[in-house]
Amino acid sequence: MAILLSGEWYDLRDLANPIRELIDGLGLPDAADYVLWSLIAALAIVTWLVVSVIAFIWIERRLVALMQNRIGPNRVGPAGLLQPIADAIKLLLKEAITTRDADRLLFWLAPIIVFIPTIVVFAVVPFGESMVLADLNVGVLFVIAVAGIMTPAIFIAGWSSNNKYALLAAMRTIAMLISYEIVQVLALLSAVLFIGSMNLGAFVSWQDEYNTWLIFIMPLPVVAYIIAGAVEINRSPMDLSEAESELAAGYHTEYGGIKFGFFYQAEYMAGFAVAATVTTLFLGGWTLWGLEEWIPGWIIFLGKLYAVFFLYIWSRATLPRLRIDQLMAFAWKFMLPLMLVNVLVIGAEVVVWEETGASRNIALPAIGALNATLAVILVVGWARVLGHGSGRQRGYRATLTQEIGKIYYTGAEAS
């Protein structure tokens, strides 16, 4: 009760403190205290996730509609705000069909398995100062490992449906996810090397302390991680596992009703998870150059998270899809070598900085400038080496003619 009277209960900067003091005030034994605290935090995260997903179903549909010259959902509730709820009710009330030849057990299990890692990832994400459920030392690794559980889950979904589209999509997903996981790990590795810790909180405090964001120091891994993240959450141009125009709905072709709803929601949550990782590792997490003193940290964090997620919405409404072999070639031939070089460069920079002991005001801008230049040189140069930008990639207009019956074929593309 003391906390309510102290006048600090309204301090929204840190939601964790008032709750903790509230629990402490109950005078429970340590173990019960710990369990209660964890439960409340977990519940808070899940609630936030569900509300966010519901909100973003509406936001994404309206945003995409804006980009597509449409109005978007506008019938259910004011400005269509109740549309996601109507959708959810529809999904809940629909018959949960299991196809005859499906593997019943796995068919039911897959949506549940796919749901778990997307929530669990948020256990290590710091939403604000001391607002982290599990302050894990190996947080970065945890994020990658848990996200990796989605791979078998999606395969199980595709395989157990006993549908050819779903199986093809499942195979694609596996091939794609394990390729991009390597890129993802290497992208994060360079960040870990630079910070010297795998704790997500340490990333935030490092960026706070040095008054910069990691994205300014190492732009290349950020881009690589965002691209690999698009693969992980099936967002265009990497939405191969549910390639609508080729494979109907990909691995969840046979899923309907609430089981489909699980996949749908898991996909959003995975998107938030990727965005949360990008925010925490590269965009300074819940800090904003001192502004976190005035604005609650979690609002800053969520703002950044949604901004990153917006990138995915934007790309989805803008870009066509790549083919599987192009996507794999991009991972193995393009991103992987670049990331390896990048790890080497970052490692060298860390050693040089340590050896010379330069002051941070000189070292950080120097490293940032070097990395940015290097990123441009590497991307452009390696693309040239692989034969891009040679004219085959350039578009052209049709030849115009008045002569009928003449043949203009040159066959430059025939292979």
Place this chain on the structure above:
Amino acid sequence: MTTYVTGIQIADSIDGKFPDAVEDGQPEFAVVKSDRLVEVLTWLRDDPDHEYKFLSSLTGVDRIQWFEVAYHLESFKHNRATTIKVRSDDRENPSVPSAVPVWLGAQLQEREAYDLLGIRFEGNPDLRRIFLWEGFAGFPLRKDYLNLPGGKMPGLERFPGEPGAELSGRGTE
């Protein structure tokens, strides 16, 4: 402007190369004998004076007494178009040689003509029904496919509102 080569002209030039291959020459089309068809079409395609390299359209017609297949040909080089026909007198199992060896574009069109009219194209590598399913009874575009009551054939009677409509099968029971 495309020159429409009349059937009489094309019949003359075919006659010059293949005597006794032409059956008939009308203003609109020339009729080629069925057993010389592939020969004549190949020549029309390859001869530099004709070069009908493009098969515009291939279709069958049920003429009640006989079946015929019309080939609408086009020459890009000379900008000419003409019509060749071939007839099959067999009412039950009409068959004509396939034009696929001459123009690959005949594949689907011959399947269509087979499907709807029942004309067999000897030599078509993949002569299956295309719009209707295998086992569909009859060939719907034949004039005797479904006779109207009173022995009237569809498409041959008069219409209501037309002078003499009372004579037709339509409108009278």
Place this chain on the structure above:
Amino acid sequence: MTLKSEPFVVNVGPQHPSTHGVFRLRLTLDGEKIIDADMVMGYLHRSMEKLAEERTYTQNIPFTDRTDYLAAMTGNLAYVMAVEKLMNIEVPERAQFLRTIMAELQRIASHSMAIGIFANDCGAWQTPVMHMFRDREKILDLFEMACGARLTLNYMRIGGVSRDIPDEWMPQAHKLLKDLPNRFAEYEDLLLSNEIIIARSRGIGVLTPEQAIAYSVSGPMLRGSGVAWDIRKADPYAAYDKLDFDIAVGTNGDAYDRFVIRLAELRQSLRILEQALDMMPTGPVHERLGTSTVQPGTQPIAPLVFRPPVGEAYARIESPRGELGYYIVSDGGPSPFRFHIRSPSFINLTPLKQMAIGSTIADAIVILGSVDIVVGEVDR
């Protein structure tokens, strides 16, 4: 050591987002590579050719709307031209221009859809289609003003067009023409050099000119293979001989070329429209037919029943999808003895198997998109 694998049959369609209707593609796959392709069609077969044998020549016009429902005007035009050819009817000049204008507006609408859907088949998530719909909507408004319908138009009549355009039509058309160049520039900017579209469509589904001619493909597919052949130029109908425009041809014969040609043809259509609107003469829009009319006292726009002389006629036009031909055999009766539609969508599918084999399942969708079929016209 070689890896052995078992072939795997996938049915793309009949219900599938990318088969443009109820069309089925049976693909035999080795991994993701296509080793055999078979087309199964007929799900939309309405037996129009049979139905037409039981209706009068005028009653058949609505059928021609419903074959290629994305280009109803050109369907109308080809049919009425065939009947006019059969009956030797001269069409008044104003009607010729109206037909040209409508056909070109229809071409813009249809190509817009084709381009948008092609981008969709490449994996874009509806955005190009939605942007393309913007222009199509305006054009459909113009059609609605002219004939009261938006999709199945039934505007052309044997001997002319069903009615003259209203007074408000011209200003609105001019306004649209003023907007269109900006839109086309936008599409060219966004799509023509889009890396992903290029990566997905270049070198895919290549047809050499020899193959294209042998397979009887027409329209953008034939021109994509580099053959400069356009019936509007080669055999001008309506008012095309009075108008100046270019044929767009490709140089590689791949899916990208077909897409590029459709984009270029948008601009050529615009050119034709600008000239045609300026040159439009005044006068009647329908030739009075000398044959019996049914209801005395009413405006004799098109007689319900007439009997062309015995004979046959094949008229073809350049529809947005290629050579659309109507072959009509008359026995002197009130309805066609034989009514055949040479539909470009159907015949353009002939080389699909050859184009698809060796590519992947994702390419097959792009190739099908580049052919630009309308299943209503494939199955008829």
Place this chain on the structure above:
Amino acid sequence: MEDTGAVVAFWILAAITVGAALGVAAVRNLIHSVVLLIVSFAGVAGLYITLSADFIAVVQILIYIGAIAILIIFAIVLTPRAGRLNQEGFMFLPALVLAALVAGTMIFVAFDTSWAISEREGFEDTATAIGDLLLGKYALPFEIASVLLLSAIIGAILLVRPEGAEEGPE
């Protein structure tokens, strides 16, 4: 092992791990057995957590569930004759005998060894400790393992390379 929570966690995790492992052998459906294998791996990861070896636990999930299980799934799907059934073969009895022998040896060793209980209170940061050890004391074995893996990768590439692929990348 004083903490009751840890003891309860240990027994639950052990039950899951062993049960799932038994299931892997017993279940008929191959994909089901892979799923059970994943569950078993997850149980082992849980056991590592009770030993406060967080790095190893996360790596267990990352490598065993994220990579090994996927590889097995790939192998099953890519093998045409594997089908969908895990049938009893003629090797059933020999395998049972072999498994019993291995289990017996392990049980004997487990009971025979005098397990020394570490005096240390656990590592503050296991990742750092492991990194130090790998690049310090155990640098040579680490490098040998890397070379072995590299040669395995090269060998695999050589094996699956299509014949006549000498000229050019296509």
